[in-house]
Amino acid sequence: GRAQLFDTVVDTFLQKLVAAGSYQRFASCYRRFYKLQPELTRGIYEQFISQLQASIKEEIQEIKQEGNLEMLFNSLDKIVEEAKTQEEPAWRPSGVPEEDAGSALAPYLLKHRAYLQRILREKQEENRQAAEAVLAGRGRITELQQLIAAHQQAWQ
Amino acid sequence: FDELIVETATKRKQWPKKILRHAVQTYKAEQE
Amino acid sequence: SVNPMVYEAQFFGFTPQTCMLRVYIAFQDYLFETMQVVDSVILKKLDAIPNCKISPSEIRKSTEKFLLFMKEHFEKLFGKMEEVLLQLVLNIPKNVLLPEDKVQEQYPYSKEQLQALQEEIQQLQQQYRAEAAAGQALRAELEEQKAVQAELEKILQWFDGLDNICREHGISNFKESFAFLTQNSKKLQELLKDVEVKSK
Known part of the structure; x- marks a missing residue:
């Protein structure tokens, strides 16, 4: 040694x-x-x-x-x-600190990106369901309005 | 020259960790 | 060209050359010091020898001669030692990466790639904000729909209530009974008129 x-x-x-x-x-x-x-x-x-x-x-x-x-x-x-086991010459500081420090950030940026992708997907799914509910709701309201119109018509 | 080398090398060793701490804090805050 | 051995300095916390200089100066000082001791010891011994012919300057010359000789060898030997130590001990082989730089190997990101990654993150954030806003709008409309549906259902109930009243009073078809009622009331009016006329 x-x-x-x-x-x-x-x-x-x-x-x-x-x-x-x-x-x-x-x-x-x-x-x-x-x-x-x-x-x-x-x-x-x-x-x-x-x-x-x-x-x-x-x-x-x-x-x-x-x-x-x-x-x-x-x-x-x-x-x-x-x-x-490493044959190749290993990495050495490039002399451009922001470049080297940037790579140190990479794993966290990737984690952050994965987190954002996940919550975006969740939010999109949530919104898709909400949109369905809204459409269903609008259909329901149209239906009720038609029912009321029919009753009103009849009474009229 | 020697001091400059040691100072540069020390920064290369320590600063990415420091920067990382702040960056991770930023991401965590953003996520919250 | 001087190899500043910055990577080694990053590991050791000092440059190998400084370390060698530290050793060199220390060793050299000791060599001089011990030579000085030799010189003063011999001079003292000479004092103790009665009518000795050897002068202190002659001893001084001998000391310098021996020291010069030692110094030459010292330089040569130290140069060899420094070469070996800088090559085999105080150096970091080309294929070795220090632990704190491991991340560079796992994530060899160029500036452009990093830029792209950060832009993608910005974009995701904007998309997320848009989705969140859309989600809010959808939830707001759902709330509104609830209220509207409740109102409309109330109106429907009211109509149902009307129908129930008719049913409760045996009026199956309101329209017919209304027509019937109208007729009846017309007949009653005519009757009334008759009665009035007769009574006059």
């Missing part, structure tokens, strides 16, 4: 740095002091190396804490794992 790789790469860096700064190299730079006090030089070199390693290791831990790197690396590993 990324966390593991990160630690390994930093350790390798450290090892190689220490290997580069070998005791030979150190002694050859401080040649006269080394000739005068070889043990002391050794001791100072050992201390230098362990101090450098300790500080760098400590710093790396601090940076990992600070940036919450461990958690981020693990969650990125998961995301990458999930995308394993």
